[in-house]
Amino acid sequence: MEDKEGKKILVIQTHGVDTPTRTYSPIYYAVAAAAMEMDVMIWFTMNGTNQLRKGAAEEVCLVPGSGVTLRTMLDMAIDNEVKLRVCQQSLTLWDMTPDDLIDDVEILGATSIIDLALDYDHVMYF
Amino acid sequence: MSNEKINNCVILTNLYYSVQDNTWVRVNDDGTVTIGMTDVAQSLAGPILHARPKKAGVSREKGKPIATVESGKWVGPVKSPMTGEIVEVNENLEKDAQLVNKSPYQNGWILKMKPENLEADLKDLLTGDAAVEAYRAKIDQDGVTCTHIEGTDEY
Numbered sequence: 001m002e003d004k005e006g007k008k009i010l011v012i013q014t015h016g017v018d019t020p021t022r023t024y025s026p027i028y029y030a031v032a033a034a035a036m037e038m039d040v041m042i043w044f045t046m047n048g049t050n051q052l053r054k055g056a057a058e059e060v061c062l063v064p065g066s067g068v069t070l071r072t073m074l075d076m077a078i079d080n081e082v083k084l085r086v087c088q089q090s091l092t093l094w095d096m097t098p099d100d101l102i103d104d105v106e107i108l109g110a111t112s113i114i115d116l117a118l119d120y121d122h123v124m125y126f
Numbered sequence: 127m128s129n130e131k132i133n134n135c136v137i138l139t140n141l142y143y144s145v146q147d148n149t150w151v152r153v154n155d156d157g158t159v160t161i162g163m164t165d166v167a168q169s170l171a172g173p174i175l176h177a178r179p180k181k182a183g184v185s186r187e188k189g190k191p192i193a194t195v196e197s198g199k200w201v202g203p204v205k206s207p208m209t210g211e212i213v214e215v216n217e218n219l220e221k222d223a224q225l226v227n228k229s230p231y232q233n234g235w236i237l238k239m240k241p242e243n244l245e246a247d248l249k250d251l252l253t254g255d256a257a258v259e260a261y262r263a264k265i266d267q268d269g270v271t272c273t274h275i276e277g278t279d280e281y
Contacts, residue, residue, distance in 0.1 A: 028201055035194040035203040068199045080202060 005037040010120040016047035020060045020070070023051060026126040027073040027082075034080040041120070042077065043113055044105075045087035050094045052086055052101050078104045087113065129281050130258045132265050135272035136165045136281045137258050138231050142251035144207040145260045147189075150231065151207050151251060158213055159244070161192065162235040163204060166265065168227045169272040172197040177223040179204075179215040179237045186212065186239070188247060193236050195226070207251055210241035228277045 011030045015022035026042065033040045044052055051057045051070055060070035077084065084105045091097065091107070098107060108116075117123055130137045137143075142151040148167035152160040168174070179193040186192050191203035192212065215237040218225055225234035241247055252260050264270075 032194065032196060032201045035191060035201060037191055037203075063199075066199060076200070076202070 006039065007122070008039040008120040009033045009041075010116055010123045011040065011042045012123060012125045013042055013044050013048035014046040015126060016050040017056050017060050017070070018047060018050070020062055022126065023060060023070050024062055024073055026124070027070075027077050029124060030082045031073075031076050031080050034077070034082045041083040041085055041116065043085050043087065043108075043116070045090045045113075046093070049086055049090040049096065052084070052105050053094070053096055054100060054102055057102070074102070085113075130261075131281070132258070132262050133271045134274075135169065135261065135265055135270065136231070137261050138281075139254050139258060141231065141257075142207070142248055142253045143257045143261070144205070144251055145257070145264055147205040147207065149204060149207045151248070152235075153244070153248070154238070157244070158238045158240050159208055159210075160235050160238050161204075161207060163195070163226055163230055165230050165272050166261065166270055168230045168234075169270065169274075171195060171200045171202075171226075173275055174223040174226045177219040177226055177236065179219070180212055182212050182214055182237075184212045186210065188250075192239075195223075204236055206239070208239055208241045208247045209243065210239040212237050213240050214238040224275065227275050229279045232279060 011026050013026045030040045030042050057071035057074055058069050085108045086105050088107045088109045128139045130139060148164045150162050150164055154160060174195055174197050176196045177193060186206045188209045189205055192206040193204040195204055216235050
């Protein structure tokens with residue numbers, strides 16, 4: 001299998017803290033792609049946005065006692081230089097302001113995500 | 127071969143370590159180096175499901191990924207402690223990735239590399255007592271206790 005270094009992958013995450021079983025895998029895939037030296041971005045929108053509220057991801061733990069929370073996963077993404085972006089319009093949906101967001105998240109509008117989707121080699125939608 | 131155990135984590139004092147990236151380097155007689163993950167690294171990752179080294183012939187700079195490793199709870203790169211060309215990868219990891227857990231310093235090696243500038247790169251790594259002390263500090267700071275699955279090498 002040829003190396004895919006430098007390819008660009010956009011992961012769109014629409015699931016949040018209310019559905020924990022749908023939150024870990026998209027981040028895991030994103031980190032795996034980053035470890036394979038791809039350029040990776042996760043775009044959080046709809047319910048996905050609420051996991052970026054300060055303190056929220058720490059409360060989500062898929063396997064009790066494992067110590068691996070959703071915040072652990074987000075930190076793993078940040079450590080591996082996965083870009084985290086959030087939909088500006090979805091902040092309103094959750095009554096959030098930019099100050100409510102964890103560090104290392106940038107806010108983008110809808111036109112930006114359309115541009116990005118066209119620019120990336122592959123889009124994974126969750 | 128001498129070794130130290132800190133919180134059940136094995137450190138072999140004859141290897142060179144990148145403590146930050148949790149990799150080790152063994153200098154071979156033919157001028158190549160063998161690179162692998164440390165006991166601390168395999169413990170933090172948990173039982174490895176897949177270990178995928180880059181291919182032989184690929185040149186890597188220090189700090190760039192030379193393999194990707196995934197467990198049930200962790201996925202990430204193994205960052206190269208040296209600059210050079212990969213000359214051999216451990217094909218056995220494809221059949222049994224948990225060799226990394228069971229034998230991190232022997233049968234679970236990741237790959238061999240022909241370094242571009244061995245002496246210069248070794249200066250950035252720690253060995254002997256300096257490596258042990260650095261790991262002692264890191265293990266204390268991070269609160270790491272190493273765990274070993276069935277079939278792990280005895281030290």
